[in-house]
Amino acid sequence: MSKPNHAVVSIIMGSQSDLPVMSQAAEVLDTMDVPYELTIVSAHRTPLRMVKFAQEAATRGIKVIIAGAGGAAHLPGMVAALTHLPVIGVPVKSSNSIDGWDSLLSILQMPNGIPVATVALDAAKNAGLLAVEILATADENLTQKLISFRTSQTQSVLNQVELLQKQKNGHLHKK
């Protein structure tokens, strides 16, 4: 984990096959200039690494953990059990899952006492944004970046609206 002393968000995933989904969280953090680390921590195949990771995360300066996994996804919940940091869970629709229902329910339905902040199936981008929102509660600079992001997101829809309007004037619209 490069520059662990700087990373404030840790993106972990249960398997290399989760990388295409989970790297979308990394892209959001890149855009917002939030230092992060990204690695593989398997609850089932490297359980002791997971315990160590979760116990030391706060000490290493991590503020928020993003954990993605598929199938019977135990990584987000187990990490949450071993740290007091907020853990964001990303259910990943892996190839062997039952249409994603297994990962979704395994991550979301945590018992009272140990919360996991769950986002939509494969929604690693939203996990990244949520991490930024959490950090922004104490960072005015990040807050401004979030507000800018929202503004440009809105503008991009308005641009689509205008484009569609022009196309309709030609074809689609009833005269």
Next chain:
Amino acid sequence: MSKPNHAVVSIIMGSQSDLPVMSQAAEVLDTMDVPYELTIVSAHRTPLRMVKFAQEAATRGIKVIIAGAGGAAHLPGMVAALTHLPVIGVPVKSSNSIDGWDSLLSILQMPNGIPVATVALDAAKNAGLLAVEILATADENLTQKLISFRTSQTQSVLNQVELLQKQKNGHLHKK
């Protein structure tokens, strides 16, 4: 909303009938001495109140919003769309819902761009804990309270273990 200048967490719910569930979030915040406000904001019956609430929450000093709703639960997602604050969504298993699946999916499956930190069905207690975890990322005092909470939660299980062990010595265990 009493002392709104002090509240840092806002607990809102779509209907008075959600109060028995949602007040469990308030109890957690009481325990942790986190100032909060609690009110009803209906996405469908008071949409303009919802817009105003969401737009002004950050300015009023709110840091985290906890929103609970049942059925086609639009409150958490719509509030999230109108603020850059982290929004924690609590799916409530209301009387008319389809076993809770409708509120769960309506809150969890947000499109990329607008995250909602979803907790388990009726898990308002976890929503309260998650709010504290978020605030604790910038508050060492709250971090210590969370660590104490976790320790005493673990101890309470260990007490049950011991009690069960004593009972078993009498009856259950095979000699």
Next chain:
Amino acid sequence: MSKPNHAVVSIIMGSQSDLPVMSQAAEVLDTMDVPYELTIVSAHRTPLRMVKFAQEAATRGIKVIIAGAGGAAHLPGMVAALTHLPVIGVPVKSSNSIDGWDSLLSILQMPNGIPVATVALDAAKNAGLLAVEILATADENLTQKLISFRTSQTQSVLNQVELLQKQKNGHLHKK
């Protein structure tokens, strides 16, 4: 929105990616010579545009709104909350949805007080027909067009019946 003074149906959708589905509603209205408008209104990325759209629709002469969205689909229900016009909801099976269940339940399971007239998954054509049926309750001309549409729809099945019958006489049928 071209000729907004004339449009009586407004077709809106949460995202450009819903256009291939939602344009089927437009085709029905074209066929029936019902003036409409079609645009993108995102509940989550352009919430204020949505509020304005919904509040002004009736004043602009709109009689029926058709709203399509995928995932945690809040657009139909939120628009319905902000207007007294009938709102027809089209659940769209978007790429990230859980087989369409999320959009279906998010649109259908509205609380009492704010109805949304929901049609089948991706059934924008039926949304267009339902809009015409609604307008036809006060328009004898449209009623005649609906009756013609039904007649020709029935005839098209009867033509298939006949064609199949001819084919069977050659191969399929047991002699």
Next chain:
Amino acid sequence: MSKPNHAVVSIIMGSQSDLPVMSQAAEVLDTMDVPYELTIVSAHRTPLRMVKFAQEAATRGIKVIIAGAGGAAHLPGMVAALTHLPVIGVPVKSSNSIDGWDSLLSILQMPNGIPVATVALDAAKNAGLLAVEILATADENLTQKLISFRTSQTQSVLNQVELLQKQKNGHLHKK
């Protein structure tokens, strides 16, 4: 059916056991002074009565049909197939249904060509409101009644807000 020459909405249901749910649609129409009829039409046990009912409804002056049924609920869709009037379907969670999924899907998932305006499970009140919204597209008087209904519905939530606020000032709120 008393005063059938006056009724403009027809409320039908597949079985007497649906009456407690379906009479909520009647109550809405009573409130709004919309003349209606209410009767039992079973798709499966009185299919010919259903055909006759659906074919004659428009001629009898009916403008909107509300049809509720449970289990494999064919009544709304079959009536819709036999009339050009808008048909509102109410899935009823009957005792033998699989948690309501069967009636919900049997009513909602109509093929293209024959729409049914489906409302939430057991949401007969919303079916009544939707019928009024449809009629109001050509009735300024009804439109005003709908707007009043919405206003008083909003006010009733605001009253709950105030009441809750008073209670909180005593107990719930963190000082």
Next chain:
Amino acid sequence: MSKPNHAVVSIIMGSQSDLPVMSQAAEVLDTMDVPYELTIVSAHRTPLRMVKFAQEAATRGIKVIIAGAGGAAHLPGMVAALTHLPVIGVPVKSSNSIDGWDSLLSILQMPNGIPVATVALDAAKNAGLLAVEILATADENLTQKLISFRTSQTQSVLNQVELLQKQKNGHLHKK
């Protein structure tokens, strides 16, 4: 319908798109030399043809009806409501269905009083076999054909067993 005076099984389907599935029922009947007819009867697009078909089927000498449909599949249940003949329902997983759940539940969950003998999703072959089993209750010749069919079906599995055994002796099996 060729030789309707001879056909004893009627295979009907809601749409031409169901033909690839439903023709598998015809193939079984061909194999067993059971005379049948096959046609399209749409509950929603040709409701009166459906009523006529169902009412006259017994008089025309039909003994068993096989009805396949997708989505909100009302054809099998409505035909069953209009005849005392046994009706076999085939849920078809059409392109717009929700993974087949809608057709499955719309056909299976009939209310008491009107049974439909439902087979598995897309299992038209089994519908054909069930029709033969029903006719065989009063036809010793057909019974013998069924017994032969079962014997050769069993034999075909045993042949696969033997083939697999030979292959394993080369590769798969641990020595």
Next chain:
Amino acid sequence: MSKPNHAVVSIIMGSQSDLPVMSQAAEVLDTMDVPYELTIVSAHRTPLRMVKFAQEAATRGIKVIIAGAGGAAHLPGMVAALTHLPVIGVPVKSSNSIDGWDSLLSILQMPNGIPVATVALDAAKNAGLLAVEILATADENLTQKLISFRTSQTQSVLNQVELLQKQKNGHLHKK
């Protein structure tokens, strides 16, 4: 099994706890004067009895088998695999089942080659009626009984219609 030489329908169930549901099939057969037997045959706890039962049923003069079971319900399908008689499957919503989905799918989703005529969850009455419909394909007397049953079933709905009409004239109907 008393008078086994006379019984033509065999009602079997996997467990004594299925009796309240399955005896409704017996009541239908009693009404129609169809001789039957009724017993417990557990696929899992008495597998050899099941094999013997299924293999001998046809020889003993049984024409139709009705088999009910809950949970992972293997009885209907296994009996069907061991006889060429038509087997009607009744999914029973037993106390340990997952809302009946397990028994429903275990009975319905039979592979091609071995059909089971499945009825709705707990719909033993319909299983009885379906058995009669099957026998009636070769029994004019039974056909007449079925037609009478249908007629009186229709009449009983019409009586409810009339009763409801009288009540409405007093209260429910809008004047």
Next chain:
Amino acid sequence: MSKPNHAVVSIIMGSQSDLPVMSQAAEVLDTMDVPYELTIVSAHRTPLRMVKFAQEAATRGIKVIIAGAGGAAHLPGMVAALTHLPVIGVPVKSSNSIDGWDSLLSILQMPNGIPVATVALDAAKNAGLLAVEILATADENLTQKLISFRTSQTQSVLNQVELLQKQKNGHLHKK
């Protein structure tokens, strides 16, 4: 844990509330004279106890672990990840679960590499029997006990058959 040097099966559960279900596993082991221990190990509230338990189980002489949990049930899978002993998972339908689907999928859908032998919802009795079957693969004495259990289980059904037969001779059976 009394006589841990003797126990060969370890029954663990995530919460005291699982005891009524899980003690059924203990009863089976009592009946079969298999020494066991029974305790609470919470994956989420006592994660380090869980790690220690799982790592030491084999050394302590445990041969099979039975683990029951509800909701997002991570206990069976995490214990399986930390031991090479066979782990039997019992999904428990806890009060906050979504009809048991969450615990079922969280336990069953383990990734390749770490199996959990899952039994039916709340089926702790079967978990006990499965543990005995596993031990019996190397214990002729236990094998005989299993065979006796099966024989008496079969006999108990046959007794019900006889009892039912007697009752039917009086009432139920058609003469």
Next chain:
Amino acid sequence: MSKPNHAVVSIIMGSQSDLPVMSQAAEVLDTMDVPYELTIVSAHRTPLRMVKFAQEAATRGIKVIIAGAGGAAHLPGMVAALTHLPVIGVPVKSSNSIDGWDSLLSILQMPNGIPVATVALDAAKNAGLLAVEILATADENLTQKLISFRTSQTQSVLNQVELLQKQKNGHLHKK
């Protein structure tokens, strides 16, 4: 079945089409040098072969049975009913199944008295590992092989971690 006197695990499947999935169990046993047999036993198409297979398995020296099947999957449960050996069930997502739910529930939801050790959908590899774990309860040599397998499985994840770390140092990581 070659060298049946040596095989201690029997891998059976309902259909040749299950072979690509089920041969993954064989590969695990090959790796671990556990002698096995592999064959097709169809519960529905070769029921008597299944009875014979299950009754004789223990006598032939089989210690564990792995049974895979799709759709209404009765093979694992029926074999379990006919033997006291532990039976591992593999739900196979066959082409006609409803997304695998039918096979999953048909295998998992066994009634009390007859357990089936169910693994995840298509998880034949885990079935093989579970068989080894069961045999290892009385075989120190196999235990060592399992421990080695786990170690190398963990190491393979750690290798991925390292590789990812190197890649990140180039691109992904925020500097």
